[in-house]
Amino acid sequence: MSDTAQWLGYTSALLTTSSFFPQALKTIRTNNTEAISLRMYLLFSLGVSGWAIYGLINQDGPVFWANVVTLPAILVVLERKVRAVVAASGRKREE
Amino acid sequence: MSDTAQWLGYTSALLTTSSFFPQALKTIRTNNTEAISLRMYLLFSLGVSGWAIYGLINQDGPVFWANVVTLPAILVVLERKVRAVVAASGRKREE
Numbered sequence: 001m002s003d004t005a006q007w008l009g010y011t012s013a014l015l016t017t018s019s020f021f022p023q024a025l026k027t028i029r030t031n032n033t034e035a036i037s038l039r040m041y042l043l044f045s046l047g048v049s050g051w052a053i054y055g056l057i058n059q060d061g062p063v064f065w066a067n068v069v070t071l072p073a074i075l076v077v078l079e080r081k082v083r084a085v086v087a088a089s090g091r092k093r094e095e
Numbered sequence: 096m097s098d099t100a101q102w103l104g105y106t107s108a109l110l111t112t113s114s115f116f117p118q119a120l121k122t123i124r125t126n127n128t129e130a131i132s133l134r135m136y137l138l139f140s141l142g143v144s145g146w147a148i149y150g151l152i153n154q155d156g157p158v159f160w161a162n163v164v165t166l167p168a169i170l171v172v173l174e175r176k177v178r179a180v181v182a183a184s185g186r187k188r189e190e
Contacts, residue, residue: 005152008145015142019135035130040114047110050103054157057100062149063158 001060009062017070024073033081041078048074096155104157112165119168128176136173143169 001009027033048067055064096104122128143162150159 001153005149008152009149012142012145012149015138015145017142019139019142022132022135037117040117043110044114047107047112047114050107050110054100054104054107057103058096058155060153060155 006062009060010065013062013066013069017066017073020070020073024076027077027080031080033077033084036077036081038078038081038085041074041081045071045074045078101157104155105160108157108161108164112161112168115165115168119171122172122175126175128172128179131172131176133173133176133180136169136176140166140169140173 027036048071052064052067052071055061055067122131143166147159147162147166150156150162
């Protein structure tokens with residue numbers, strides 16, 4: 001891979017990966033996941049994990065690192081959402 | 096690239112790319128972009144464009160197509176948001 005391609009890859013990685021952190025921080029801060037789509041975050045987590053493995057297989061640094069770093073930001077939101085869904089279904093059973 | 100890697104790449108592409116369409120459809124339907132972060136969508140559009148070029152340079156089909164198909168979904172939201180911001184700043188000037 002040329003240096004230009006590497007540079008472009010890591011710049012793109014920085015731009016797209018950093019886009020996911022504000023949501024994660026907001027979710028941690030507010031613990032409010034009402035507006036979050038569980039299905040979307042499930043599919044997205046699977047996709048980002050797939051991309052990380054894809055980057056590893058192809059020894060593609062930018063693709064690997066972009067997705068490995070994005071994954072925790074997505075999983076934090078997913079984990080809070082799953083907790084909220086489980087808690088809500090527990091409350092329903094008690095009613 | 097091995098067939099397995101290709102398959103993994105396109106499956107990941109399908110998962111992550113399809114995650115962005117519900118937002119685009121919702122924005123088109125409601126025309127409400129109040130909760131959308133202009134800065135995040137600007138950075139994200141730049142990043143996705145960068146990834147598309149990166150995929151093209153590396154002749155990496157999954158990376159190229161995932162980002163080329165995602166881009167319009169992002170740009171639709173960005174375009175509506177920019178319109179809303181411009182309209183709001185116009186109203187402010189009139190006041």
